[in-house]
Amino acid sequence: MTKRTLVIDPVTRIEGHSKITIQLDEQGRVADARFHVTQFRGFEKICENRPFHEMPALMARICGICPVSHLITSAKACDAILAVAVPKTAVHLRRILNLAQILQSHALSLFHLSSPDLLLGMDSDPLRRNLFGLAQTHPEVARDGIRLRQVGQTIIEILGGKRIHPAWVVPGGVSAPLTAEKRDQIRDLLPEGLVALNRRLDQFKELFAQFPEEVDSFAHFPSLFLGLVDDHGDLEHYNGPARVIGSGGAVVKDGFAAGAYPEYIGEINEHDSYLKSAYYKPFGYPDGIYRVGPLARLNIARRCGTPRADRELEDLRALSKGPALASFHYHQARMVEMLFCLERIEQLLNEPAILDTHVRAQAAVNAEEGIAMAEAPRGLLLHHYKVDRDGLVRWANLIIATGHNNLAMNRGVLQTAQRFVDGERLTEGALNRVEAVIRAFDPCLSCSTHAYGQMPLEVELRDVSGGLLDVRRR
Amino acid sequence: MAGRVLTCQIDGQDVSGLEESTILEVAREHHIRIPTLCHVPGLPEAGACRVCLVEVEGAARLLPACVTRIAEGMKVKTESERLLKYRRMTVEMLFAERNHICSVCVSNGHCDLQWLAQTLGVDHIRFPYRYPALPVDSSHARFVADHNRCVLCLRCVRVCGEIEGAHTWDVMGRGADCLVITDLAQPWGESASCTSCGKCVQVCPTGALSEKGKSAGEMAKQRRFLPYLTLMRGGNHV
Ligand code: SF4
Ligand code: SF4
Numbered sequence: 055m056t057k058r059t060l061v062i063d064p065v066t067r068i069e070g071h072s073k074i075t076i077q078l079d080e081q082g083r084v085a086d087a088r089f090h091v092t093q094f095r096g097f098e099k100i101c102e103n104r105p106f107h108e109m110p111a112l113m114a115r116i117c118g119i120c121p122v123s124h125l126i127t128s129a130k131a132c133d134a135i136l137a138v139a140v141p142k143t144a145v146h147l148r149r150i151l152n153l154a155q156i157l158q159s160h161a162l163s164l165f166h167l168s169s170p171d172l173l174l175g176m177d178s179d180p181l182r183r184n185l186f187g188l189a190q191t192h193p194e195v196a197r198d199g200i201r202l203r204q205v206g207q208t209i210i211e212i213l214g215g216k217r218i219h220p221a222w223v224v225p226g227g228v229s230a231p232l233t234a235e236k237r238d239q240i241r242d243l244l245p246e247g248l249v250a251l252n253r254r255l256d257q258f259k260e261l262f263a264q265f266p267e268e269v270d271s272f273a274h275f276p277s278l279f280l281g282l283v284d285d286h287g288d289l290e291h292y293n294g295p296a297r298v299i300g301s302g303g304a305v306v307k308d309g310f311a312a313g314a315y316p317e318y319i320g321e322i323n324e325h326d327s328y329l330k331s332a333y334y335k336p337f338g339y340p341d342g343i344y345r346v347g348p349l350a351r352l353n354i355a356r357r358c359g360t361p362r363a364d365r366e367l368e369d370l371r372a373l374s375k376g377p378a379l380a381s382f383h384y385h386q387a388r389m390v391e392m393l394f395c396l397e398r399i400e401q402l403l404n405e406p407a408i409l410d411t412h413v414r415a416q417a418a419v420n421a422e423e424g425i426a427m428a429e430a431p432r433g434l435l436l437h438h439y440k441v442d443r444d445g446l447v448r449w450a451n452l453i454i455a456t457g458h459n460n461l462a463m464n465r466g467v468l469q470t471a472q473r474f475v476d477g478e479r480l481t482e483g484a485l486n487r488v489e490a491v492i493r494a495f496d497p498c499l500s501c502s503t504h505a506y507g508q509m510p511l512e513v514e515l516r517d518v519s520g521g522l523l524d525v526r527r528r
Numbered sequence: 529m530a531g532r533v534l535t536c537q538i539d540g541q542d543v544s545g546l547e548e549s550t551i552l553e554v555a556r557e558h559h560i561r562i563p564t565l566c567h568v569p570g571l572p573e574a575g576a577c578r579v580c581l582v583e584v585e586g587a588a589r590l591l592p593a594c595v596t597r598i599a600e601g602m603k604v605k606t607e608s609e610r611l612l613k614y615r616r617m618t619v620e621m622l623f624a625e626r627n628h629i630c631s632v633c634v635s636n637g638h639c640d641l642q643w644l645a646q647t648l649g650v651d652h653i654r655f656p657y658r659y660p661a662l663p664v665d666s667s668h669a670r671f672v673a674d675h676n677r678c679v680l681c682l683r684c685v686r687v688c689g690e691i692e693g694a695h696t697w698d699v700m701g702r703g704a705d706c707l708v709i710t711d712l713a714q715p716w717g718e719s720a721s722c723t724s725c726g727k728c729v730q731v732c733p734t735g736a737l738s739e740k741g742k743s744a745g746e747m748a749k750q751r752r753f754l755p756y757l758t759l760m761r762g763g764n765h766v
């Protein structure tokens with residue numbers, strides 16, 4: 055019997071390939087399925103010995119995943135190194151930026167990447183199952199998706215000066231205050247976003263209802279959920295503390311601050327993936343499996359805290375008893391959050407001090423360690439830096455959403471494969487569903503391929519002794 | 529102290545300048561552009577970067593305009609395919625020599641090297657990058673020295689020695705190992721001679737010397753003090 059080993063290219067690119075291996079048992083049934091990613095290689099090396107002031111910009115570049123969220127989390131970790139109180143207005147402005155990022159990212163995930171699967175069908179021609187195909191059959195949906203994404207991106211551009219990688223967020227706050235003119239520009243964008251989203255809400259809710267099999271089998275299982283909540287237990291994307299709930303909805307751990315993460319989040323390096331898998335430490339590995347991201351956040355939060363999003367949240371909650379365990383509902387959760395983003399940005403723009411010019415606190419190194427958490431579109435992001443007295447980074451660690459979700463994604467891939475992979479060949483429909491379950495989590499690797507709406511994915515089907523039966527590449 | 533006036537030709541144009549003038553000075557007086565990097569108005573020349581190379585009729589080699597004096601009847605060419613090729617190559621080598629990661633650099637958008645690359649149309653580097661492991665000295669209370677971004681133009685050495693009179697900066701090592709140092713290669717923060725005047729930071733063309741606490745793209749340099757200071761001291765300020 056030859057033991058086959060997977061070779062994962064030690065590529066230096068940050069966002070690597072992904073690969074799925076599906077293993078059959080003696081009876082030819084799916085026994086195991088694994089999702090492998092190569093990612094973040096050499097990250098610590100890149101940060102090493104750089105002045106910590108560079109970190110936000112560096113982090114935003116290092117991961118093309120969700121640059122703004124990395125920027126914000128990184129800046130917050132740097133705030134902790136300065137040990138200053140960031141001016142309130144700067145916090146509001148950073149929040150707006152983060153919400154705009156979540157809005158544009160969700161729009162991308164749902165409309166550009168996932169809606170071709172949903173509207174054209176999981177079994178449709180892969181050559182046409184993309185945004186371009188969608189633009190031909192459902193031009194109004196494609197247009198609204200593009201518009202929503204534009205609203206988010208334009209807000210980022212107005213605030214940060216650039217769509218991708220704005221350097222406006224700095225340790226201690228932001229580098230320039232908001233002007234009345236820019237505030238009005240942003241405010242003027244919001245109604246259009248709301249209209250576009252409203253046009254799609256009912257249509258998509260009906261559409262989601264047409265996928266009962268996928269609801270059942272796309273990573274539908276009990277797990278913990280992890281995310282941030284505000285002081286009232288409501289939806290929160292910028293500040294901690296973090297809350298963990300069980301699959302029945304009971305709070306397992308409430309209110310742990312960023313600094314306490316080593317107590318609660320364990321990470322293991324599985325031998326076949328460069329992506330670290332995170333688990334809830336008190337429950338051990340692999341029982342501590344948890345999910346993060348839009349669905350996790352909405353499962354955890356008491357409510358959104360904005361009127362329209364809260365109404366939609368009720369609809370989402372009506373789909374399950376207790377927390378939604380079906381990862382397919384991530385899609386609908388994204389719609390609720392998009393609504394929340396638009397409403398919340400409006401509220402923040404109306405803050406009386408939003409135009410205040412005191413937006414940056416200056417200080418030298420006051421703490422030699424900085425840890426921060428924030429919610430990225432795909433889930434909790436954690437940055438942890440250690441610096442020397444002169445402010446040069448000596449050590450860094452990041453936990454990203456895809457790492458948090460990795461165990462759940464793996465289990466989801468297995469579940470989907472068990473349901474849809476049959477025999478010794480990979481059918482188009484099975485392949486699409488395996489891909490679609492990963493897409494439901496919207497992991498970072500899909501980001502690197504925005505333009506095509508396709509993941510650089512390779513799926514292998516192996517027999518019980520590891521022999522390759524079939525392989526399909528995207 | 530008026531010297532002799534010499535006449536010569538630059539790019540076919542008849543020009544004149546004082547006997548002691550350099551080609552660069554005369555060219556600039558006549559609004560003829562020659563790209564430079566190590567040259568700073570108000571500082572003695574170093575001839576360190578070789579970006580200002582020009583062709584002089586009768587000379588076999590290309591000559592740096594900033595340190596070559598004019599001569600009677602000299603014929604100078606400041607633009608040609610050959611010159612562009614050499615200037616580009618010089619700039620490319622500067623990029624390949626150290627670690628220039630503009631997107632996260634404090635000087636992004638305010639950098640003389642970047643600007644030079646743009647004006648010369650350098651859009652890629654044909655030489656293999658050396659990726660040296662160079663230190664960042666962040667020990668000074670107000671400033672940071674990042675050797676990864678240094679182009680060894682010696683502006684810091686000159687301004688510190690000649691204008692501030694502190695002579696904190698100097699040069700150590702040769703060739704690829706060459707580094708600018710503070711005092712006897714001590715951490716900048718421990719330098720006894722540094723007056724923290726910040727002149728070196730302001731004249732440094734790149735992100736090598738910056739004010740502490742600046743994030744990407746925030747380090748715009750203030751250089752207007754220099755011609756003013758030299759003028760007040762009766763020096764040359766081209
Ligand atoms: S010093 Fe200039 S060329 Fe070098 S990285 Fe910084 S901006 Fe780029
Ligand atoms: S530190 Fe700056 S001024 Fe000094 S030699 Fe290097 S590039 Fe030139």
Ligand code: FES
Pocket residue numbers: 563564565566567574575576577578579580581592593594595
């Ligand atoms: S400007 Fe003449 S050698 Fe640098």
